[in-house]
Amino acid sequence: MIDVSVVIPIYNEALNISLLYERLTKILQQMNISYELIFVNDGSRDESIDLIKKLAEIHKEIKFIDLSRNFGHQIAVSAGLDKTQGKRVVIIDADLQDPPELIEDLYAKMNEGYEVVYAKRKRRKGEGFMKLLTAKLFYRILASITSIRIPVDTGDFRLMDSKVVEALRQMPESHKFLRGQISWIGYKQTFVEYERDERHAGKTGYTYRKMLKFALDGITAFSNFPIKLVTVMGFVVSIIAFLIILYTFYVKYFTDQDIERGWASLMVGILFLGGVQLISIGILGEYISRINTDVRKRPLYFIKETNI
Ligand code: UDP
Ligand code: MG
Numbered sequence: 001m002i003d004v005s006v007v008i009p010i011y012n013e014a015l016n017i018s019l020l021y022e023r024l025t026k027i028l029q030q031m032n033i034s035y036e037l038i039f040v041n042d043g044s045r046d047e048s049i050d051l052i053k054k055l056a057e058i059h060k061e062i063k064f065i066d067l068s069r070n071f072g073h074q075i076a077v078s079a080g081l082d083k084t085q086g087k088r089v090v091i092i093d094a095d096l097q098d099p100p101e102l103i104e105d106l107y108a109k110m111n112e113g114y115e116v117v118y119a120k121r122k123r124r125k126g127e128g129f130m131k132l133l134t135a136k137l138f139y140r141i142l143a144s145i146t147s148i149r150i151p152v153d154t155g156d157f158r159l160m161d162s163k164v165v166e167a168l169r170q171m172p173e174s175h176k177f178l179r180g181q182i183s184w185i186g187y188k189q190t191f192v193e194y195e196r197d198e199r200h201a202g203k204t205g206y207t208y209r210k211m212l213k214f215a216l217d218g219i220t221a222f223s224n225f226p227i228k229l230v231t232v233m234g235f236v237v238s239i240i241a242f243l244i245i246l247y248t249f250y251v252k253y254f255t256d257q258d259i260e261r262g263w264a265s266l267m268v269g270i271l272f273l274g275g276v277q278l279i280s281i282g283i284l285g286e287y288i289s290r291i292n293t294d295v296r297k298r299p300l301y302f303i304k305e306t307n308i
Pocket of ligand 2: 095204
């Protein structure tokens with residue numbers, strides 16, 4: 001049996017693949033373990049897949065899965081995880097933001113008796129202000145509204161026992177949030193800290209749109225807090241409304257004031273209620289749309305070609 005499988009999602013990473021291969025090979029050979037590298041091409045529009053296939057012809061430890069189109073990072077990783085054979089599995093980004101050399105530390109830590117060792121970023125280099133801010137905020141919000149403990153400031157860079165991978169394979173949900181699922185699975189988990197490097201070359205495949213979708217997937221998959229918030233908002237608004245109703249009756253029947261002058265308050269009330277209602281429907285919609293995709297039970301991805 002192979003000691004370690006490395007799963008690498010690839011989306012337009014042609015400029016990084018050869019250096020990534022070199023650095024991975026160097027450290028894994030130095031560790032003196034058997035390994036396989038599983039490159040998952042997630043519908044890249046550059047020559048990534050040609051490079052990978054060329055490497056695979058020469059080196060037999062290289063496996064590739066060429067997906068039928070771009071399914072997104074989480075699905076690409078899942079496709080790789082479905083095919084790993086190693087006793088342990090590493091998930092690593094292709095852009096060298098996750099230093100391959102850290103695998104040795106993750107491995108050593110796991111030998112102390114853990115099933116998951118994730119890499120926790122102490123610092124992130126070369127990342128824009130907005131990305132850092134939104135990521136920080138997101139992880140804090142997520143941590144405060146979910147019941148399971150999803151580690152803050154960690155990506156998917158981690159080493160897992162095959163038991164954990166087996167558990168992941170049994171979780172068929174289509175809106176993947178792997179780091180959350182892995183926490184949910186349990187076993188003994190710990191972390192190793194590292195400094196996240198800059199992307200070696202190319203540009204990020206995570207647009208703000210993908211990031212927002214990812215964030216909502218994470219929240220809806222692990223928390224019903226937003227729905228409960230809707231209920232609470234409903235109560236708060238109803239109580240306020242009730243008080244205003246009482247006041248309105250009071251003015252109409254017990255004073256001489258002219259009630260028809262309340263145009264401004266009417267507008268404020270209507271617009272406020274309209275806003276609250278639309279937000280509430282939107283929150284429900286986020287959950288329902290996810291139920292909808294899960295009900296369809298479509299396969300998560302399709303494979304165009306593979307050498308596994
Ligand atoms: N990736 C992918 N599919 C996508 C977007 C990204 O497989 O739709 C891969 C990408 O090639 C990289 C990893 O996921 O190996 C992380 O992506 P990226 O570096 O673009 O994200 P960031 O580090 O900026 O969050
Ligand atoms: Mg990156």
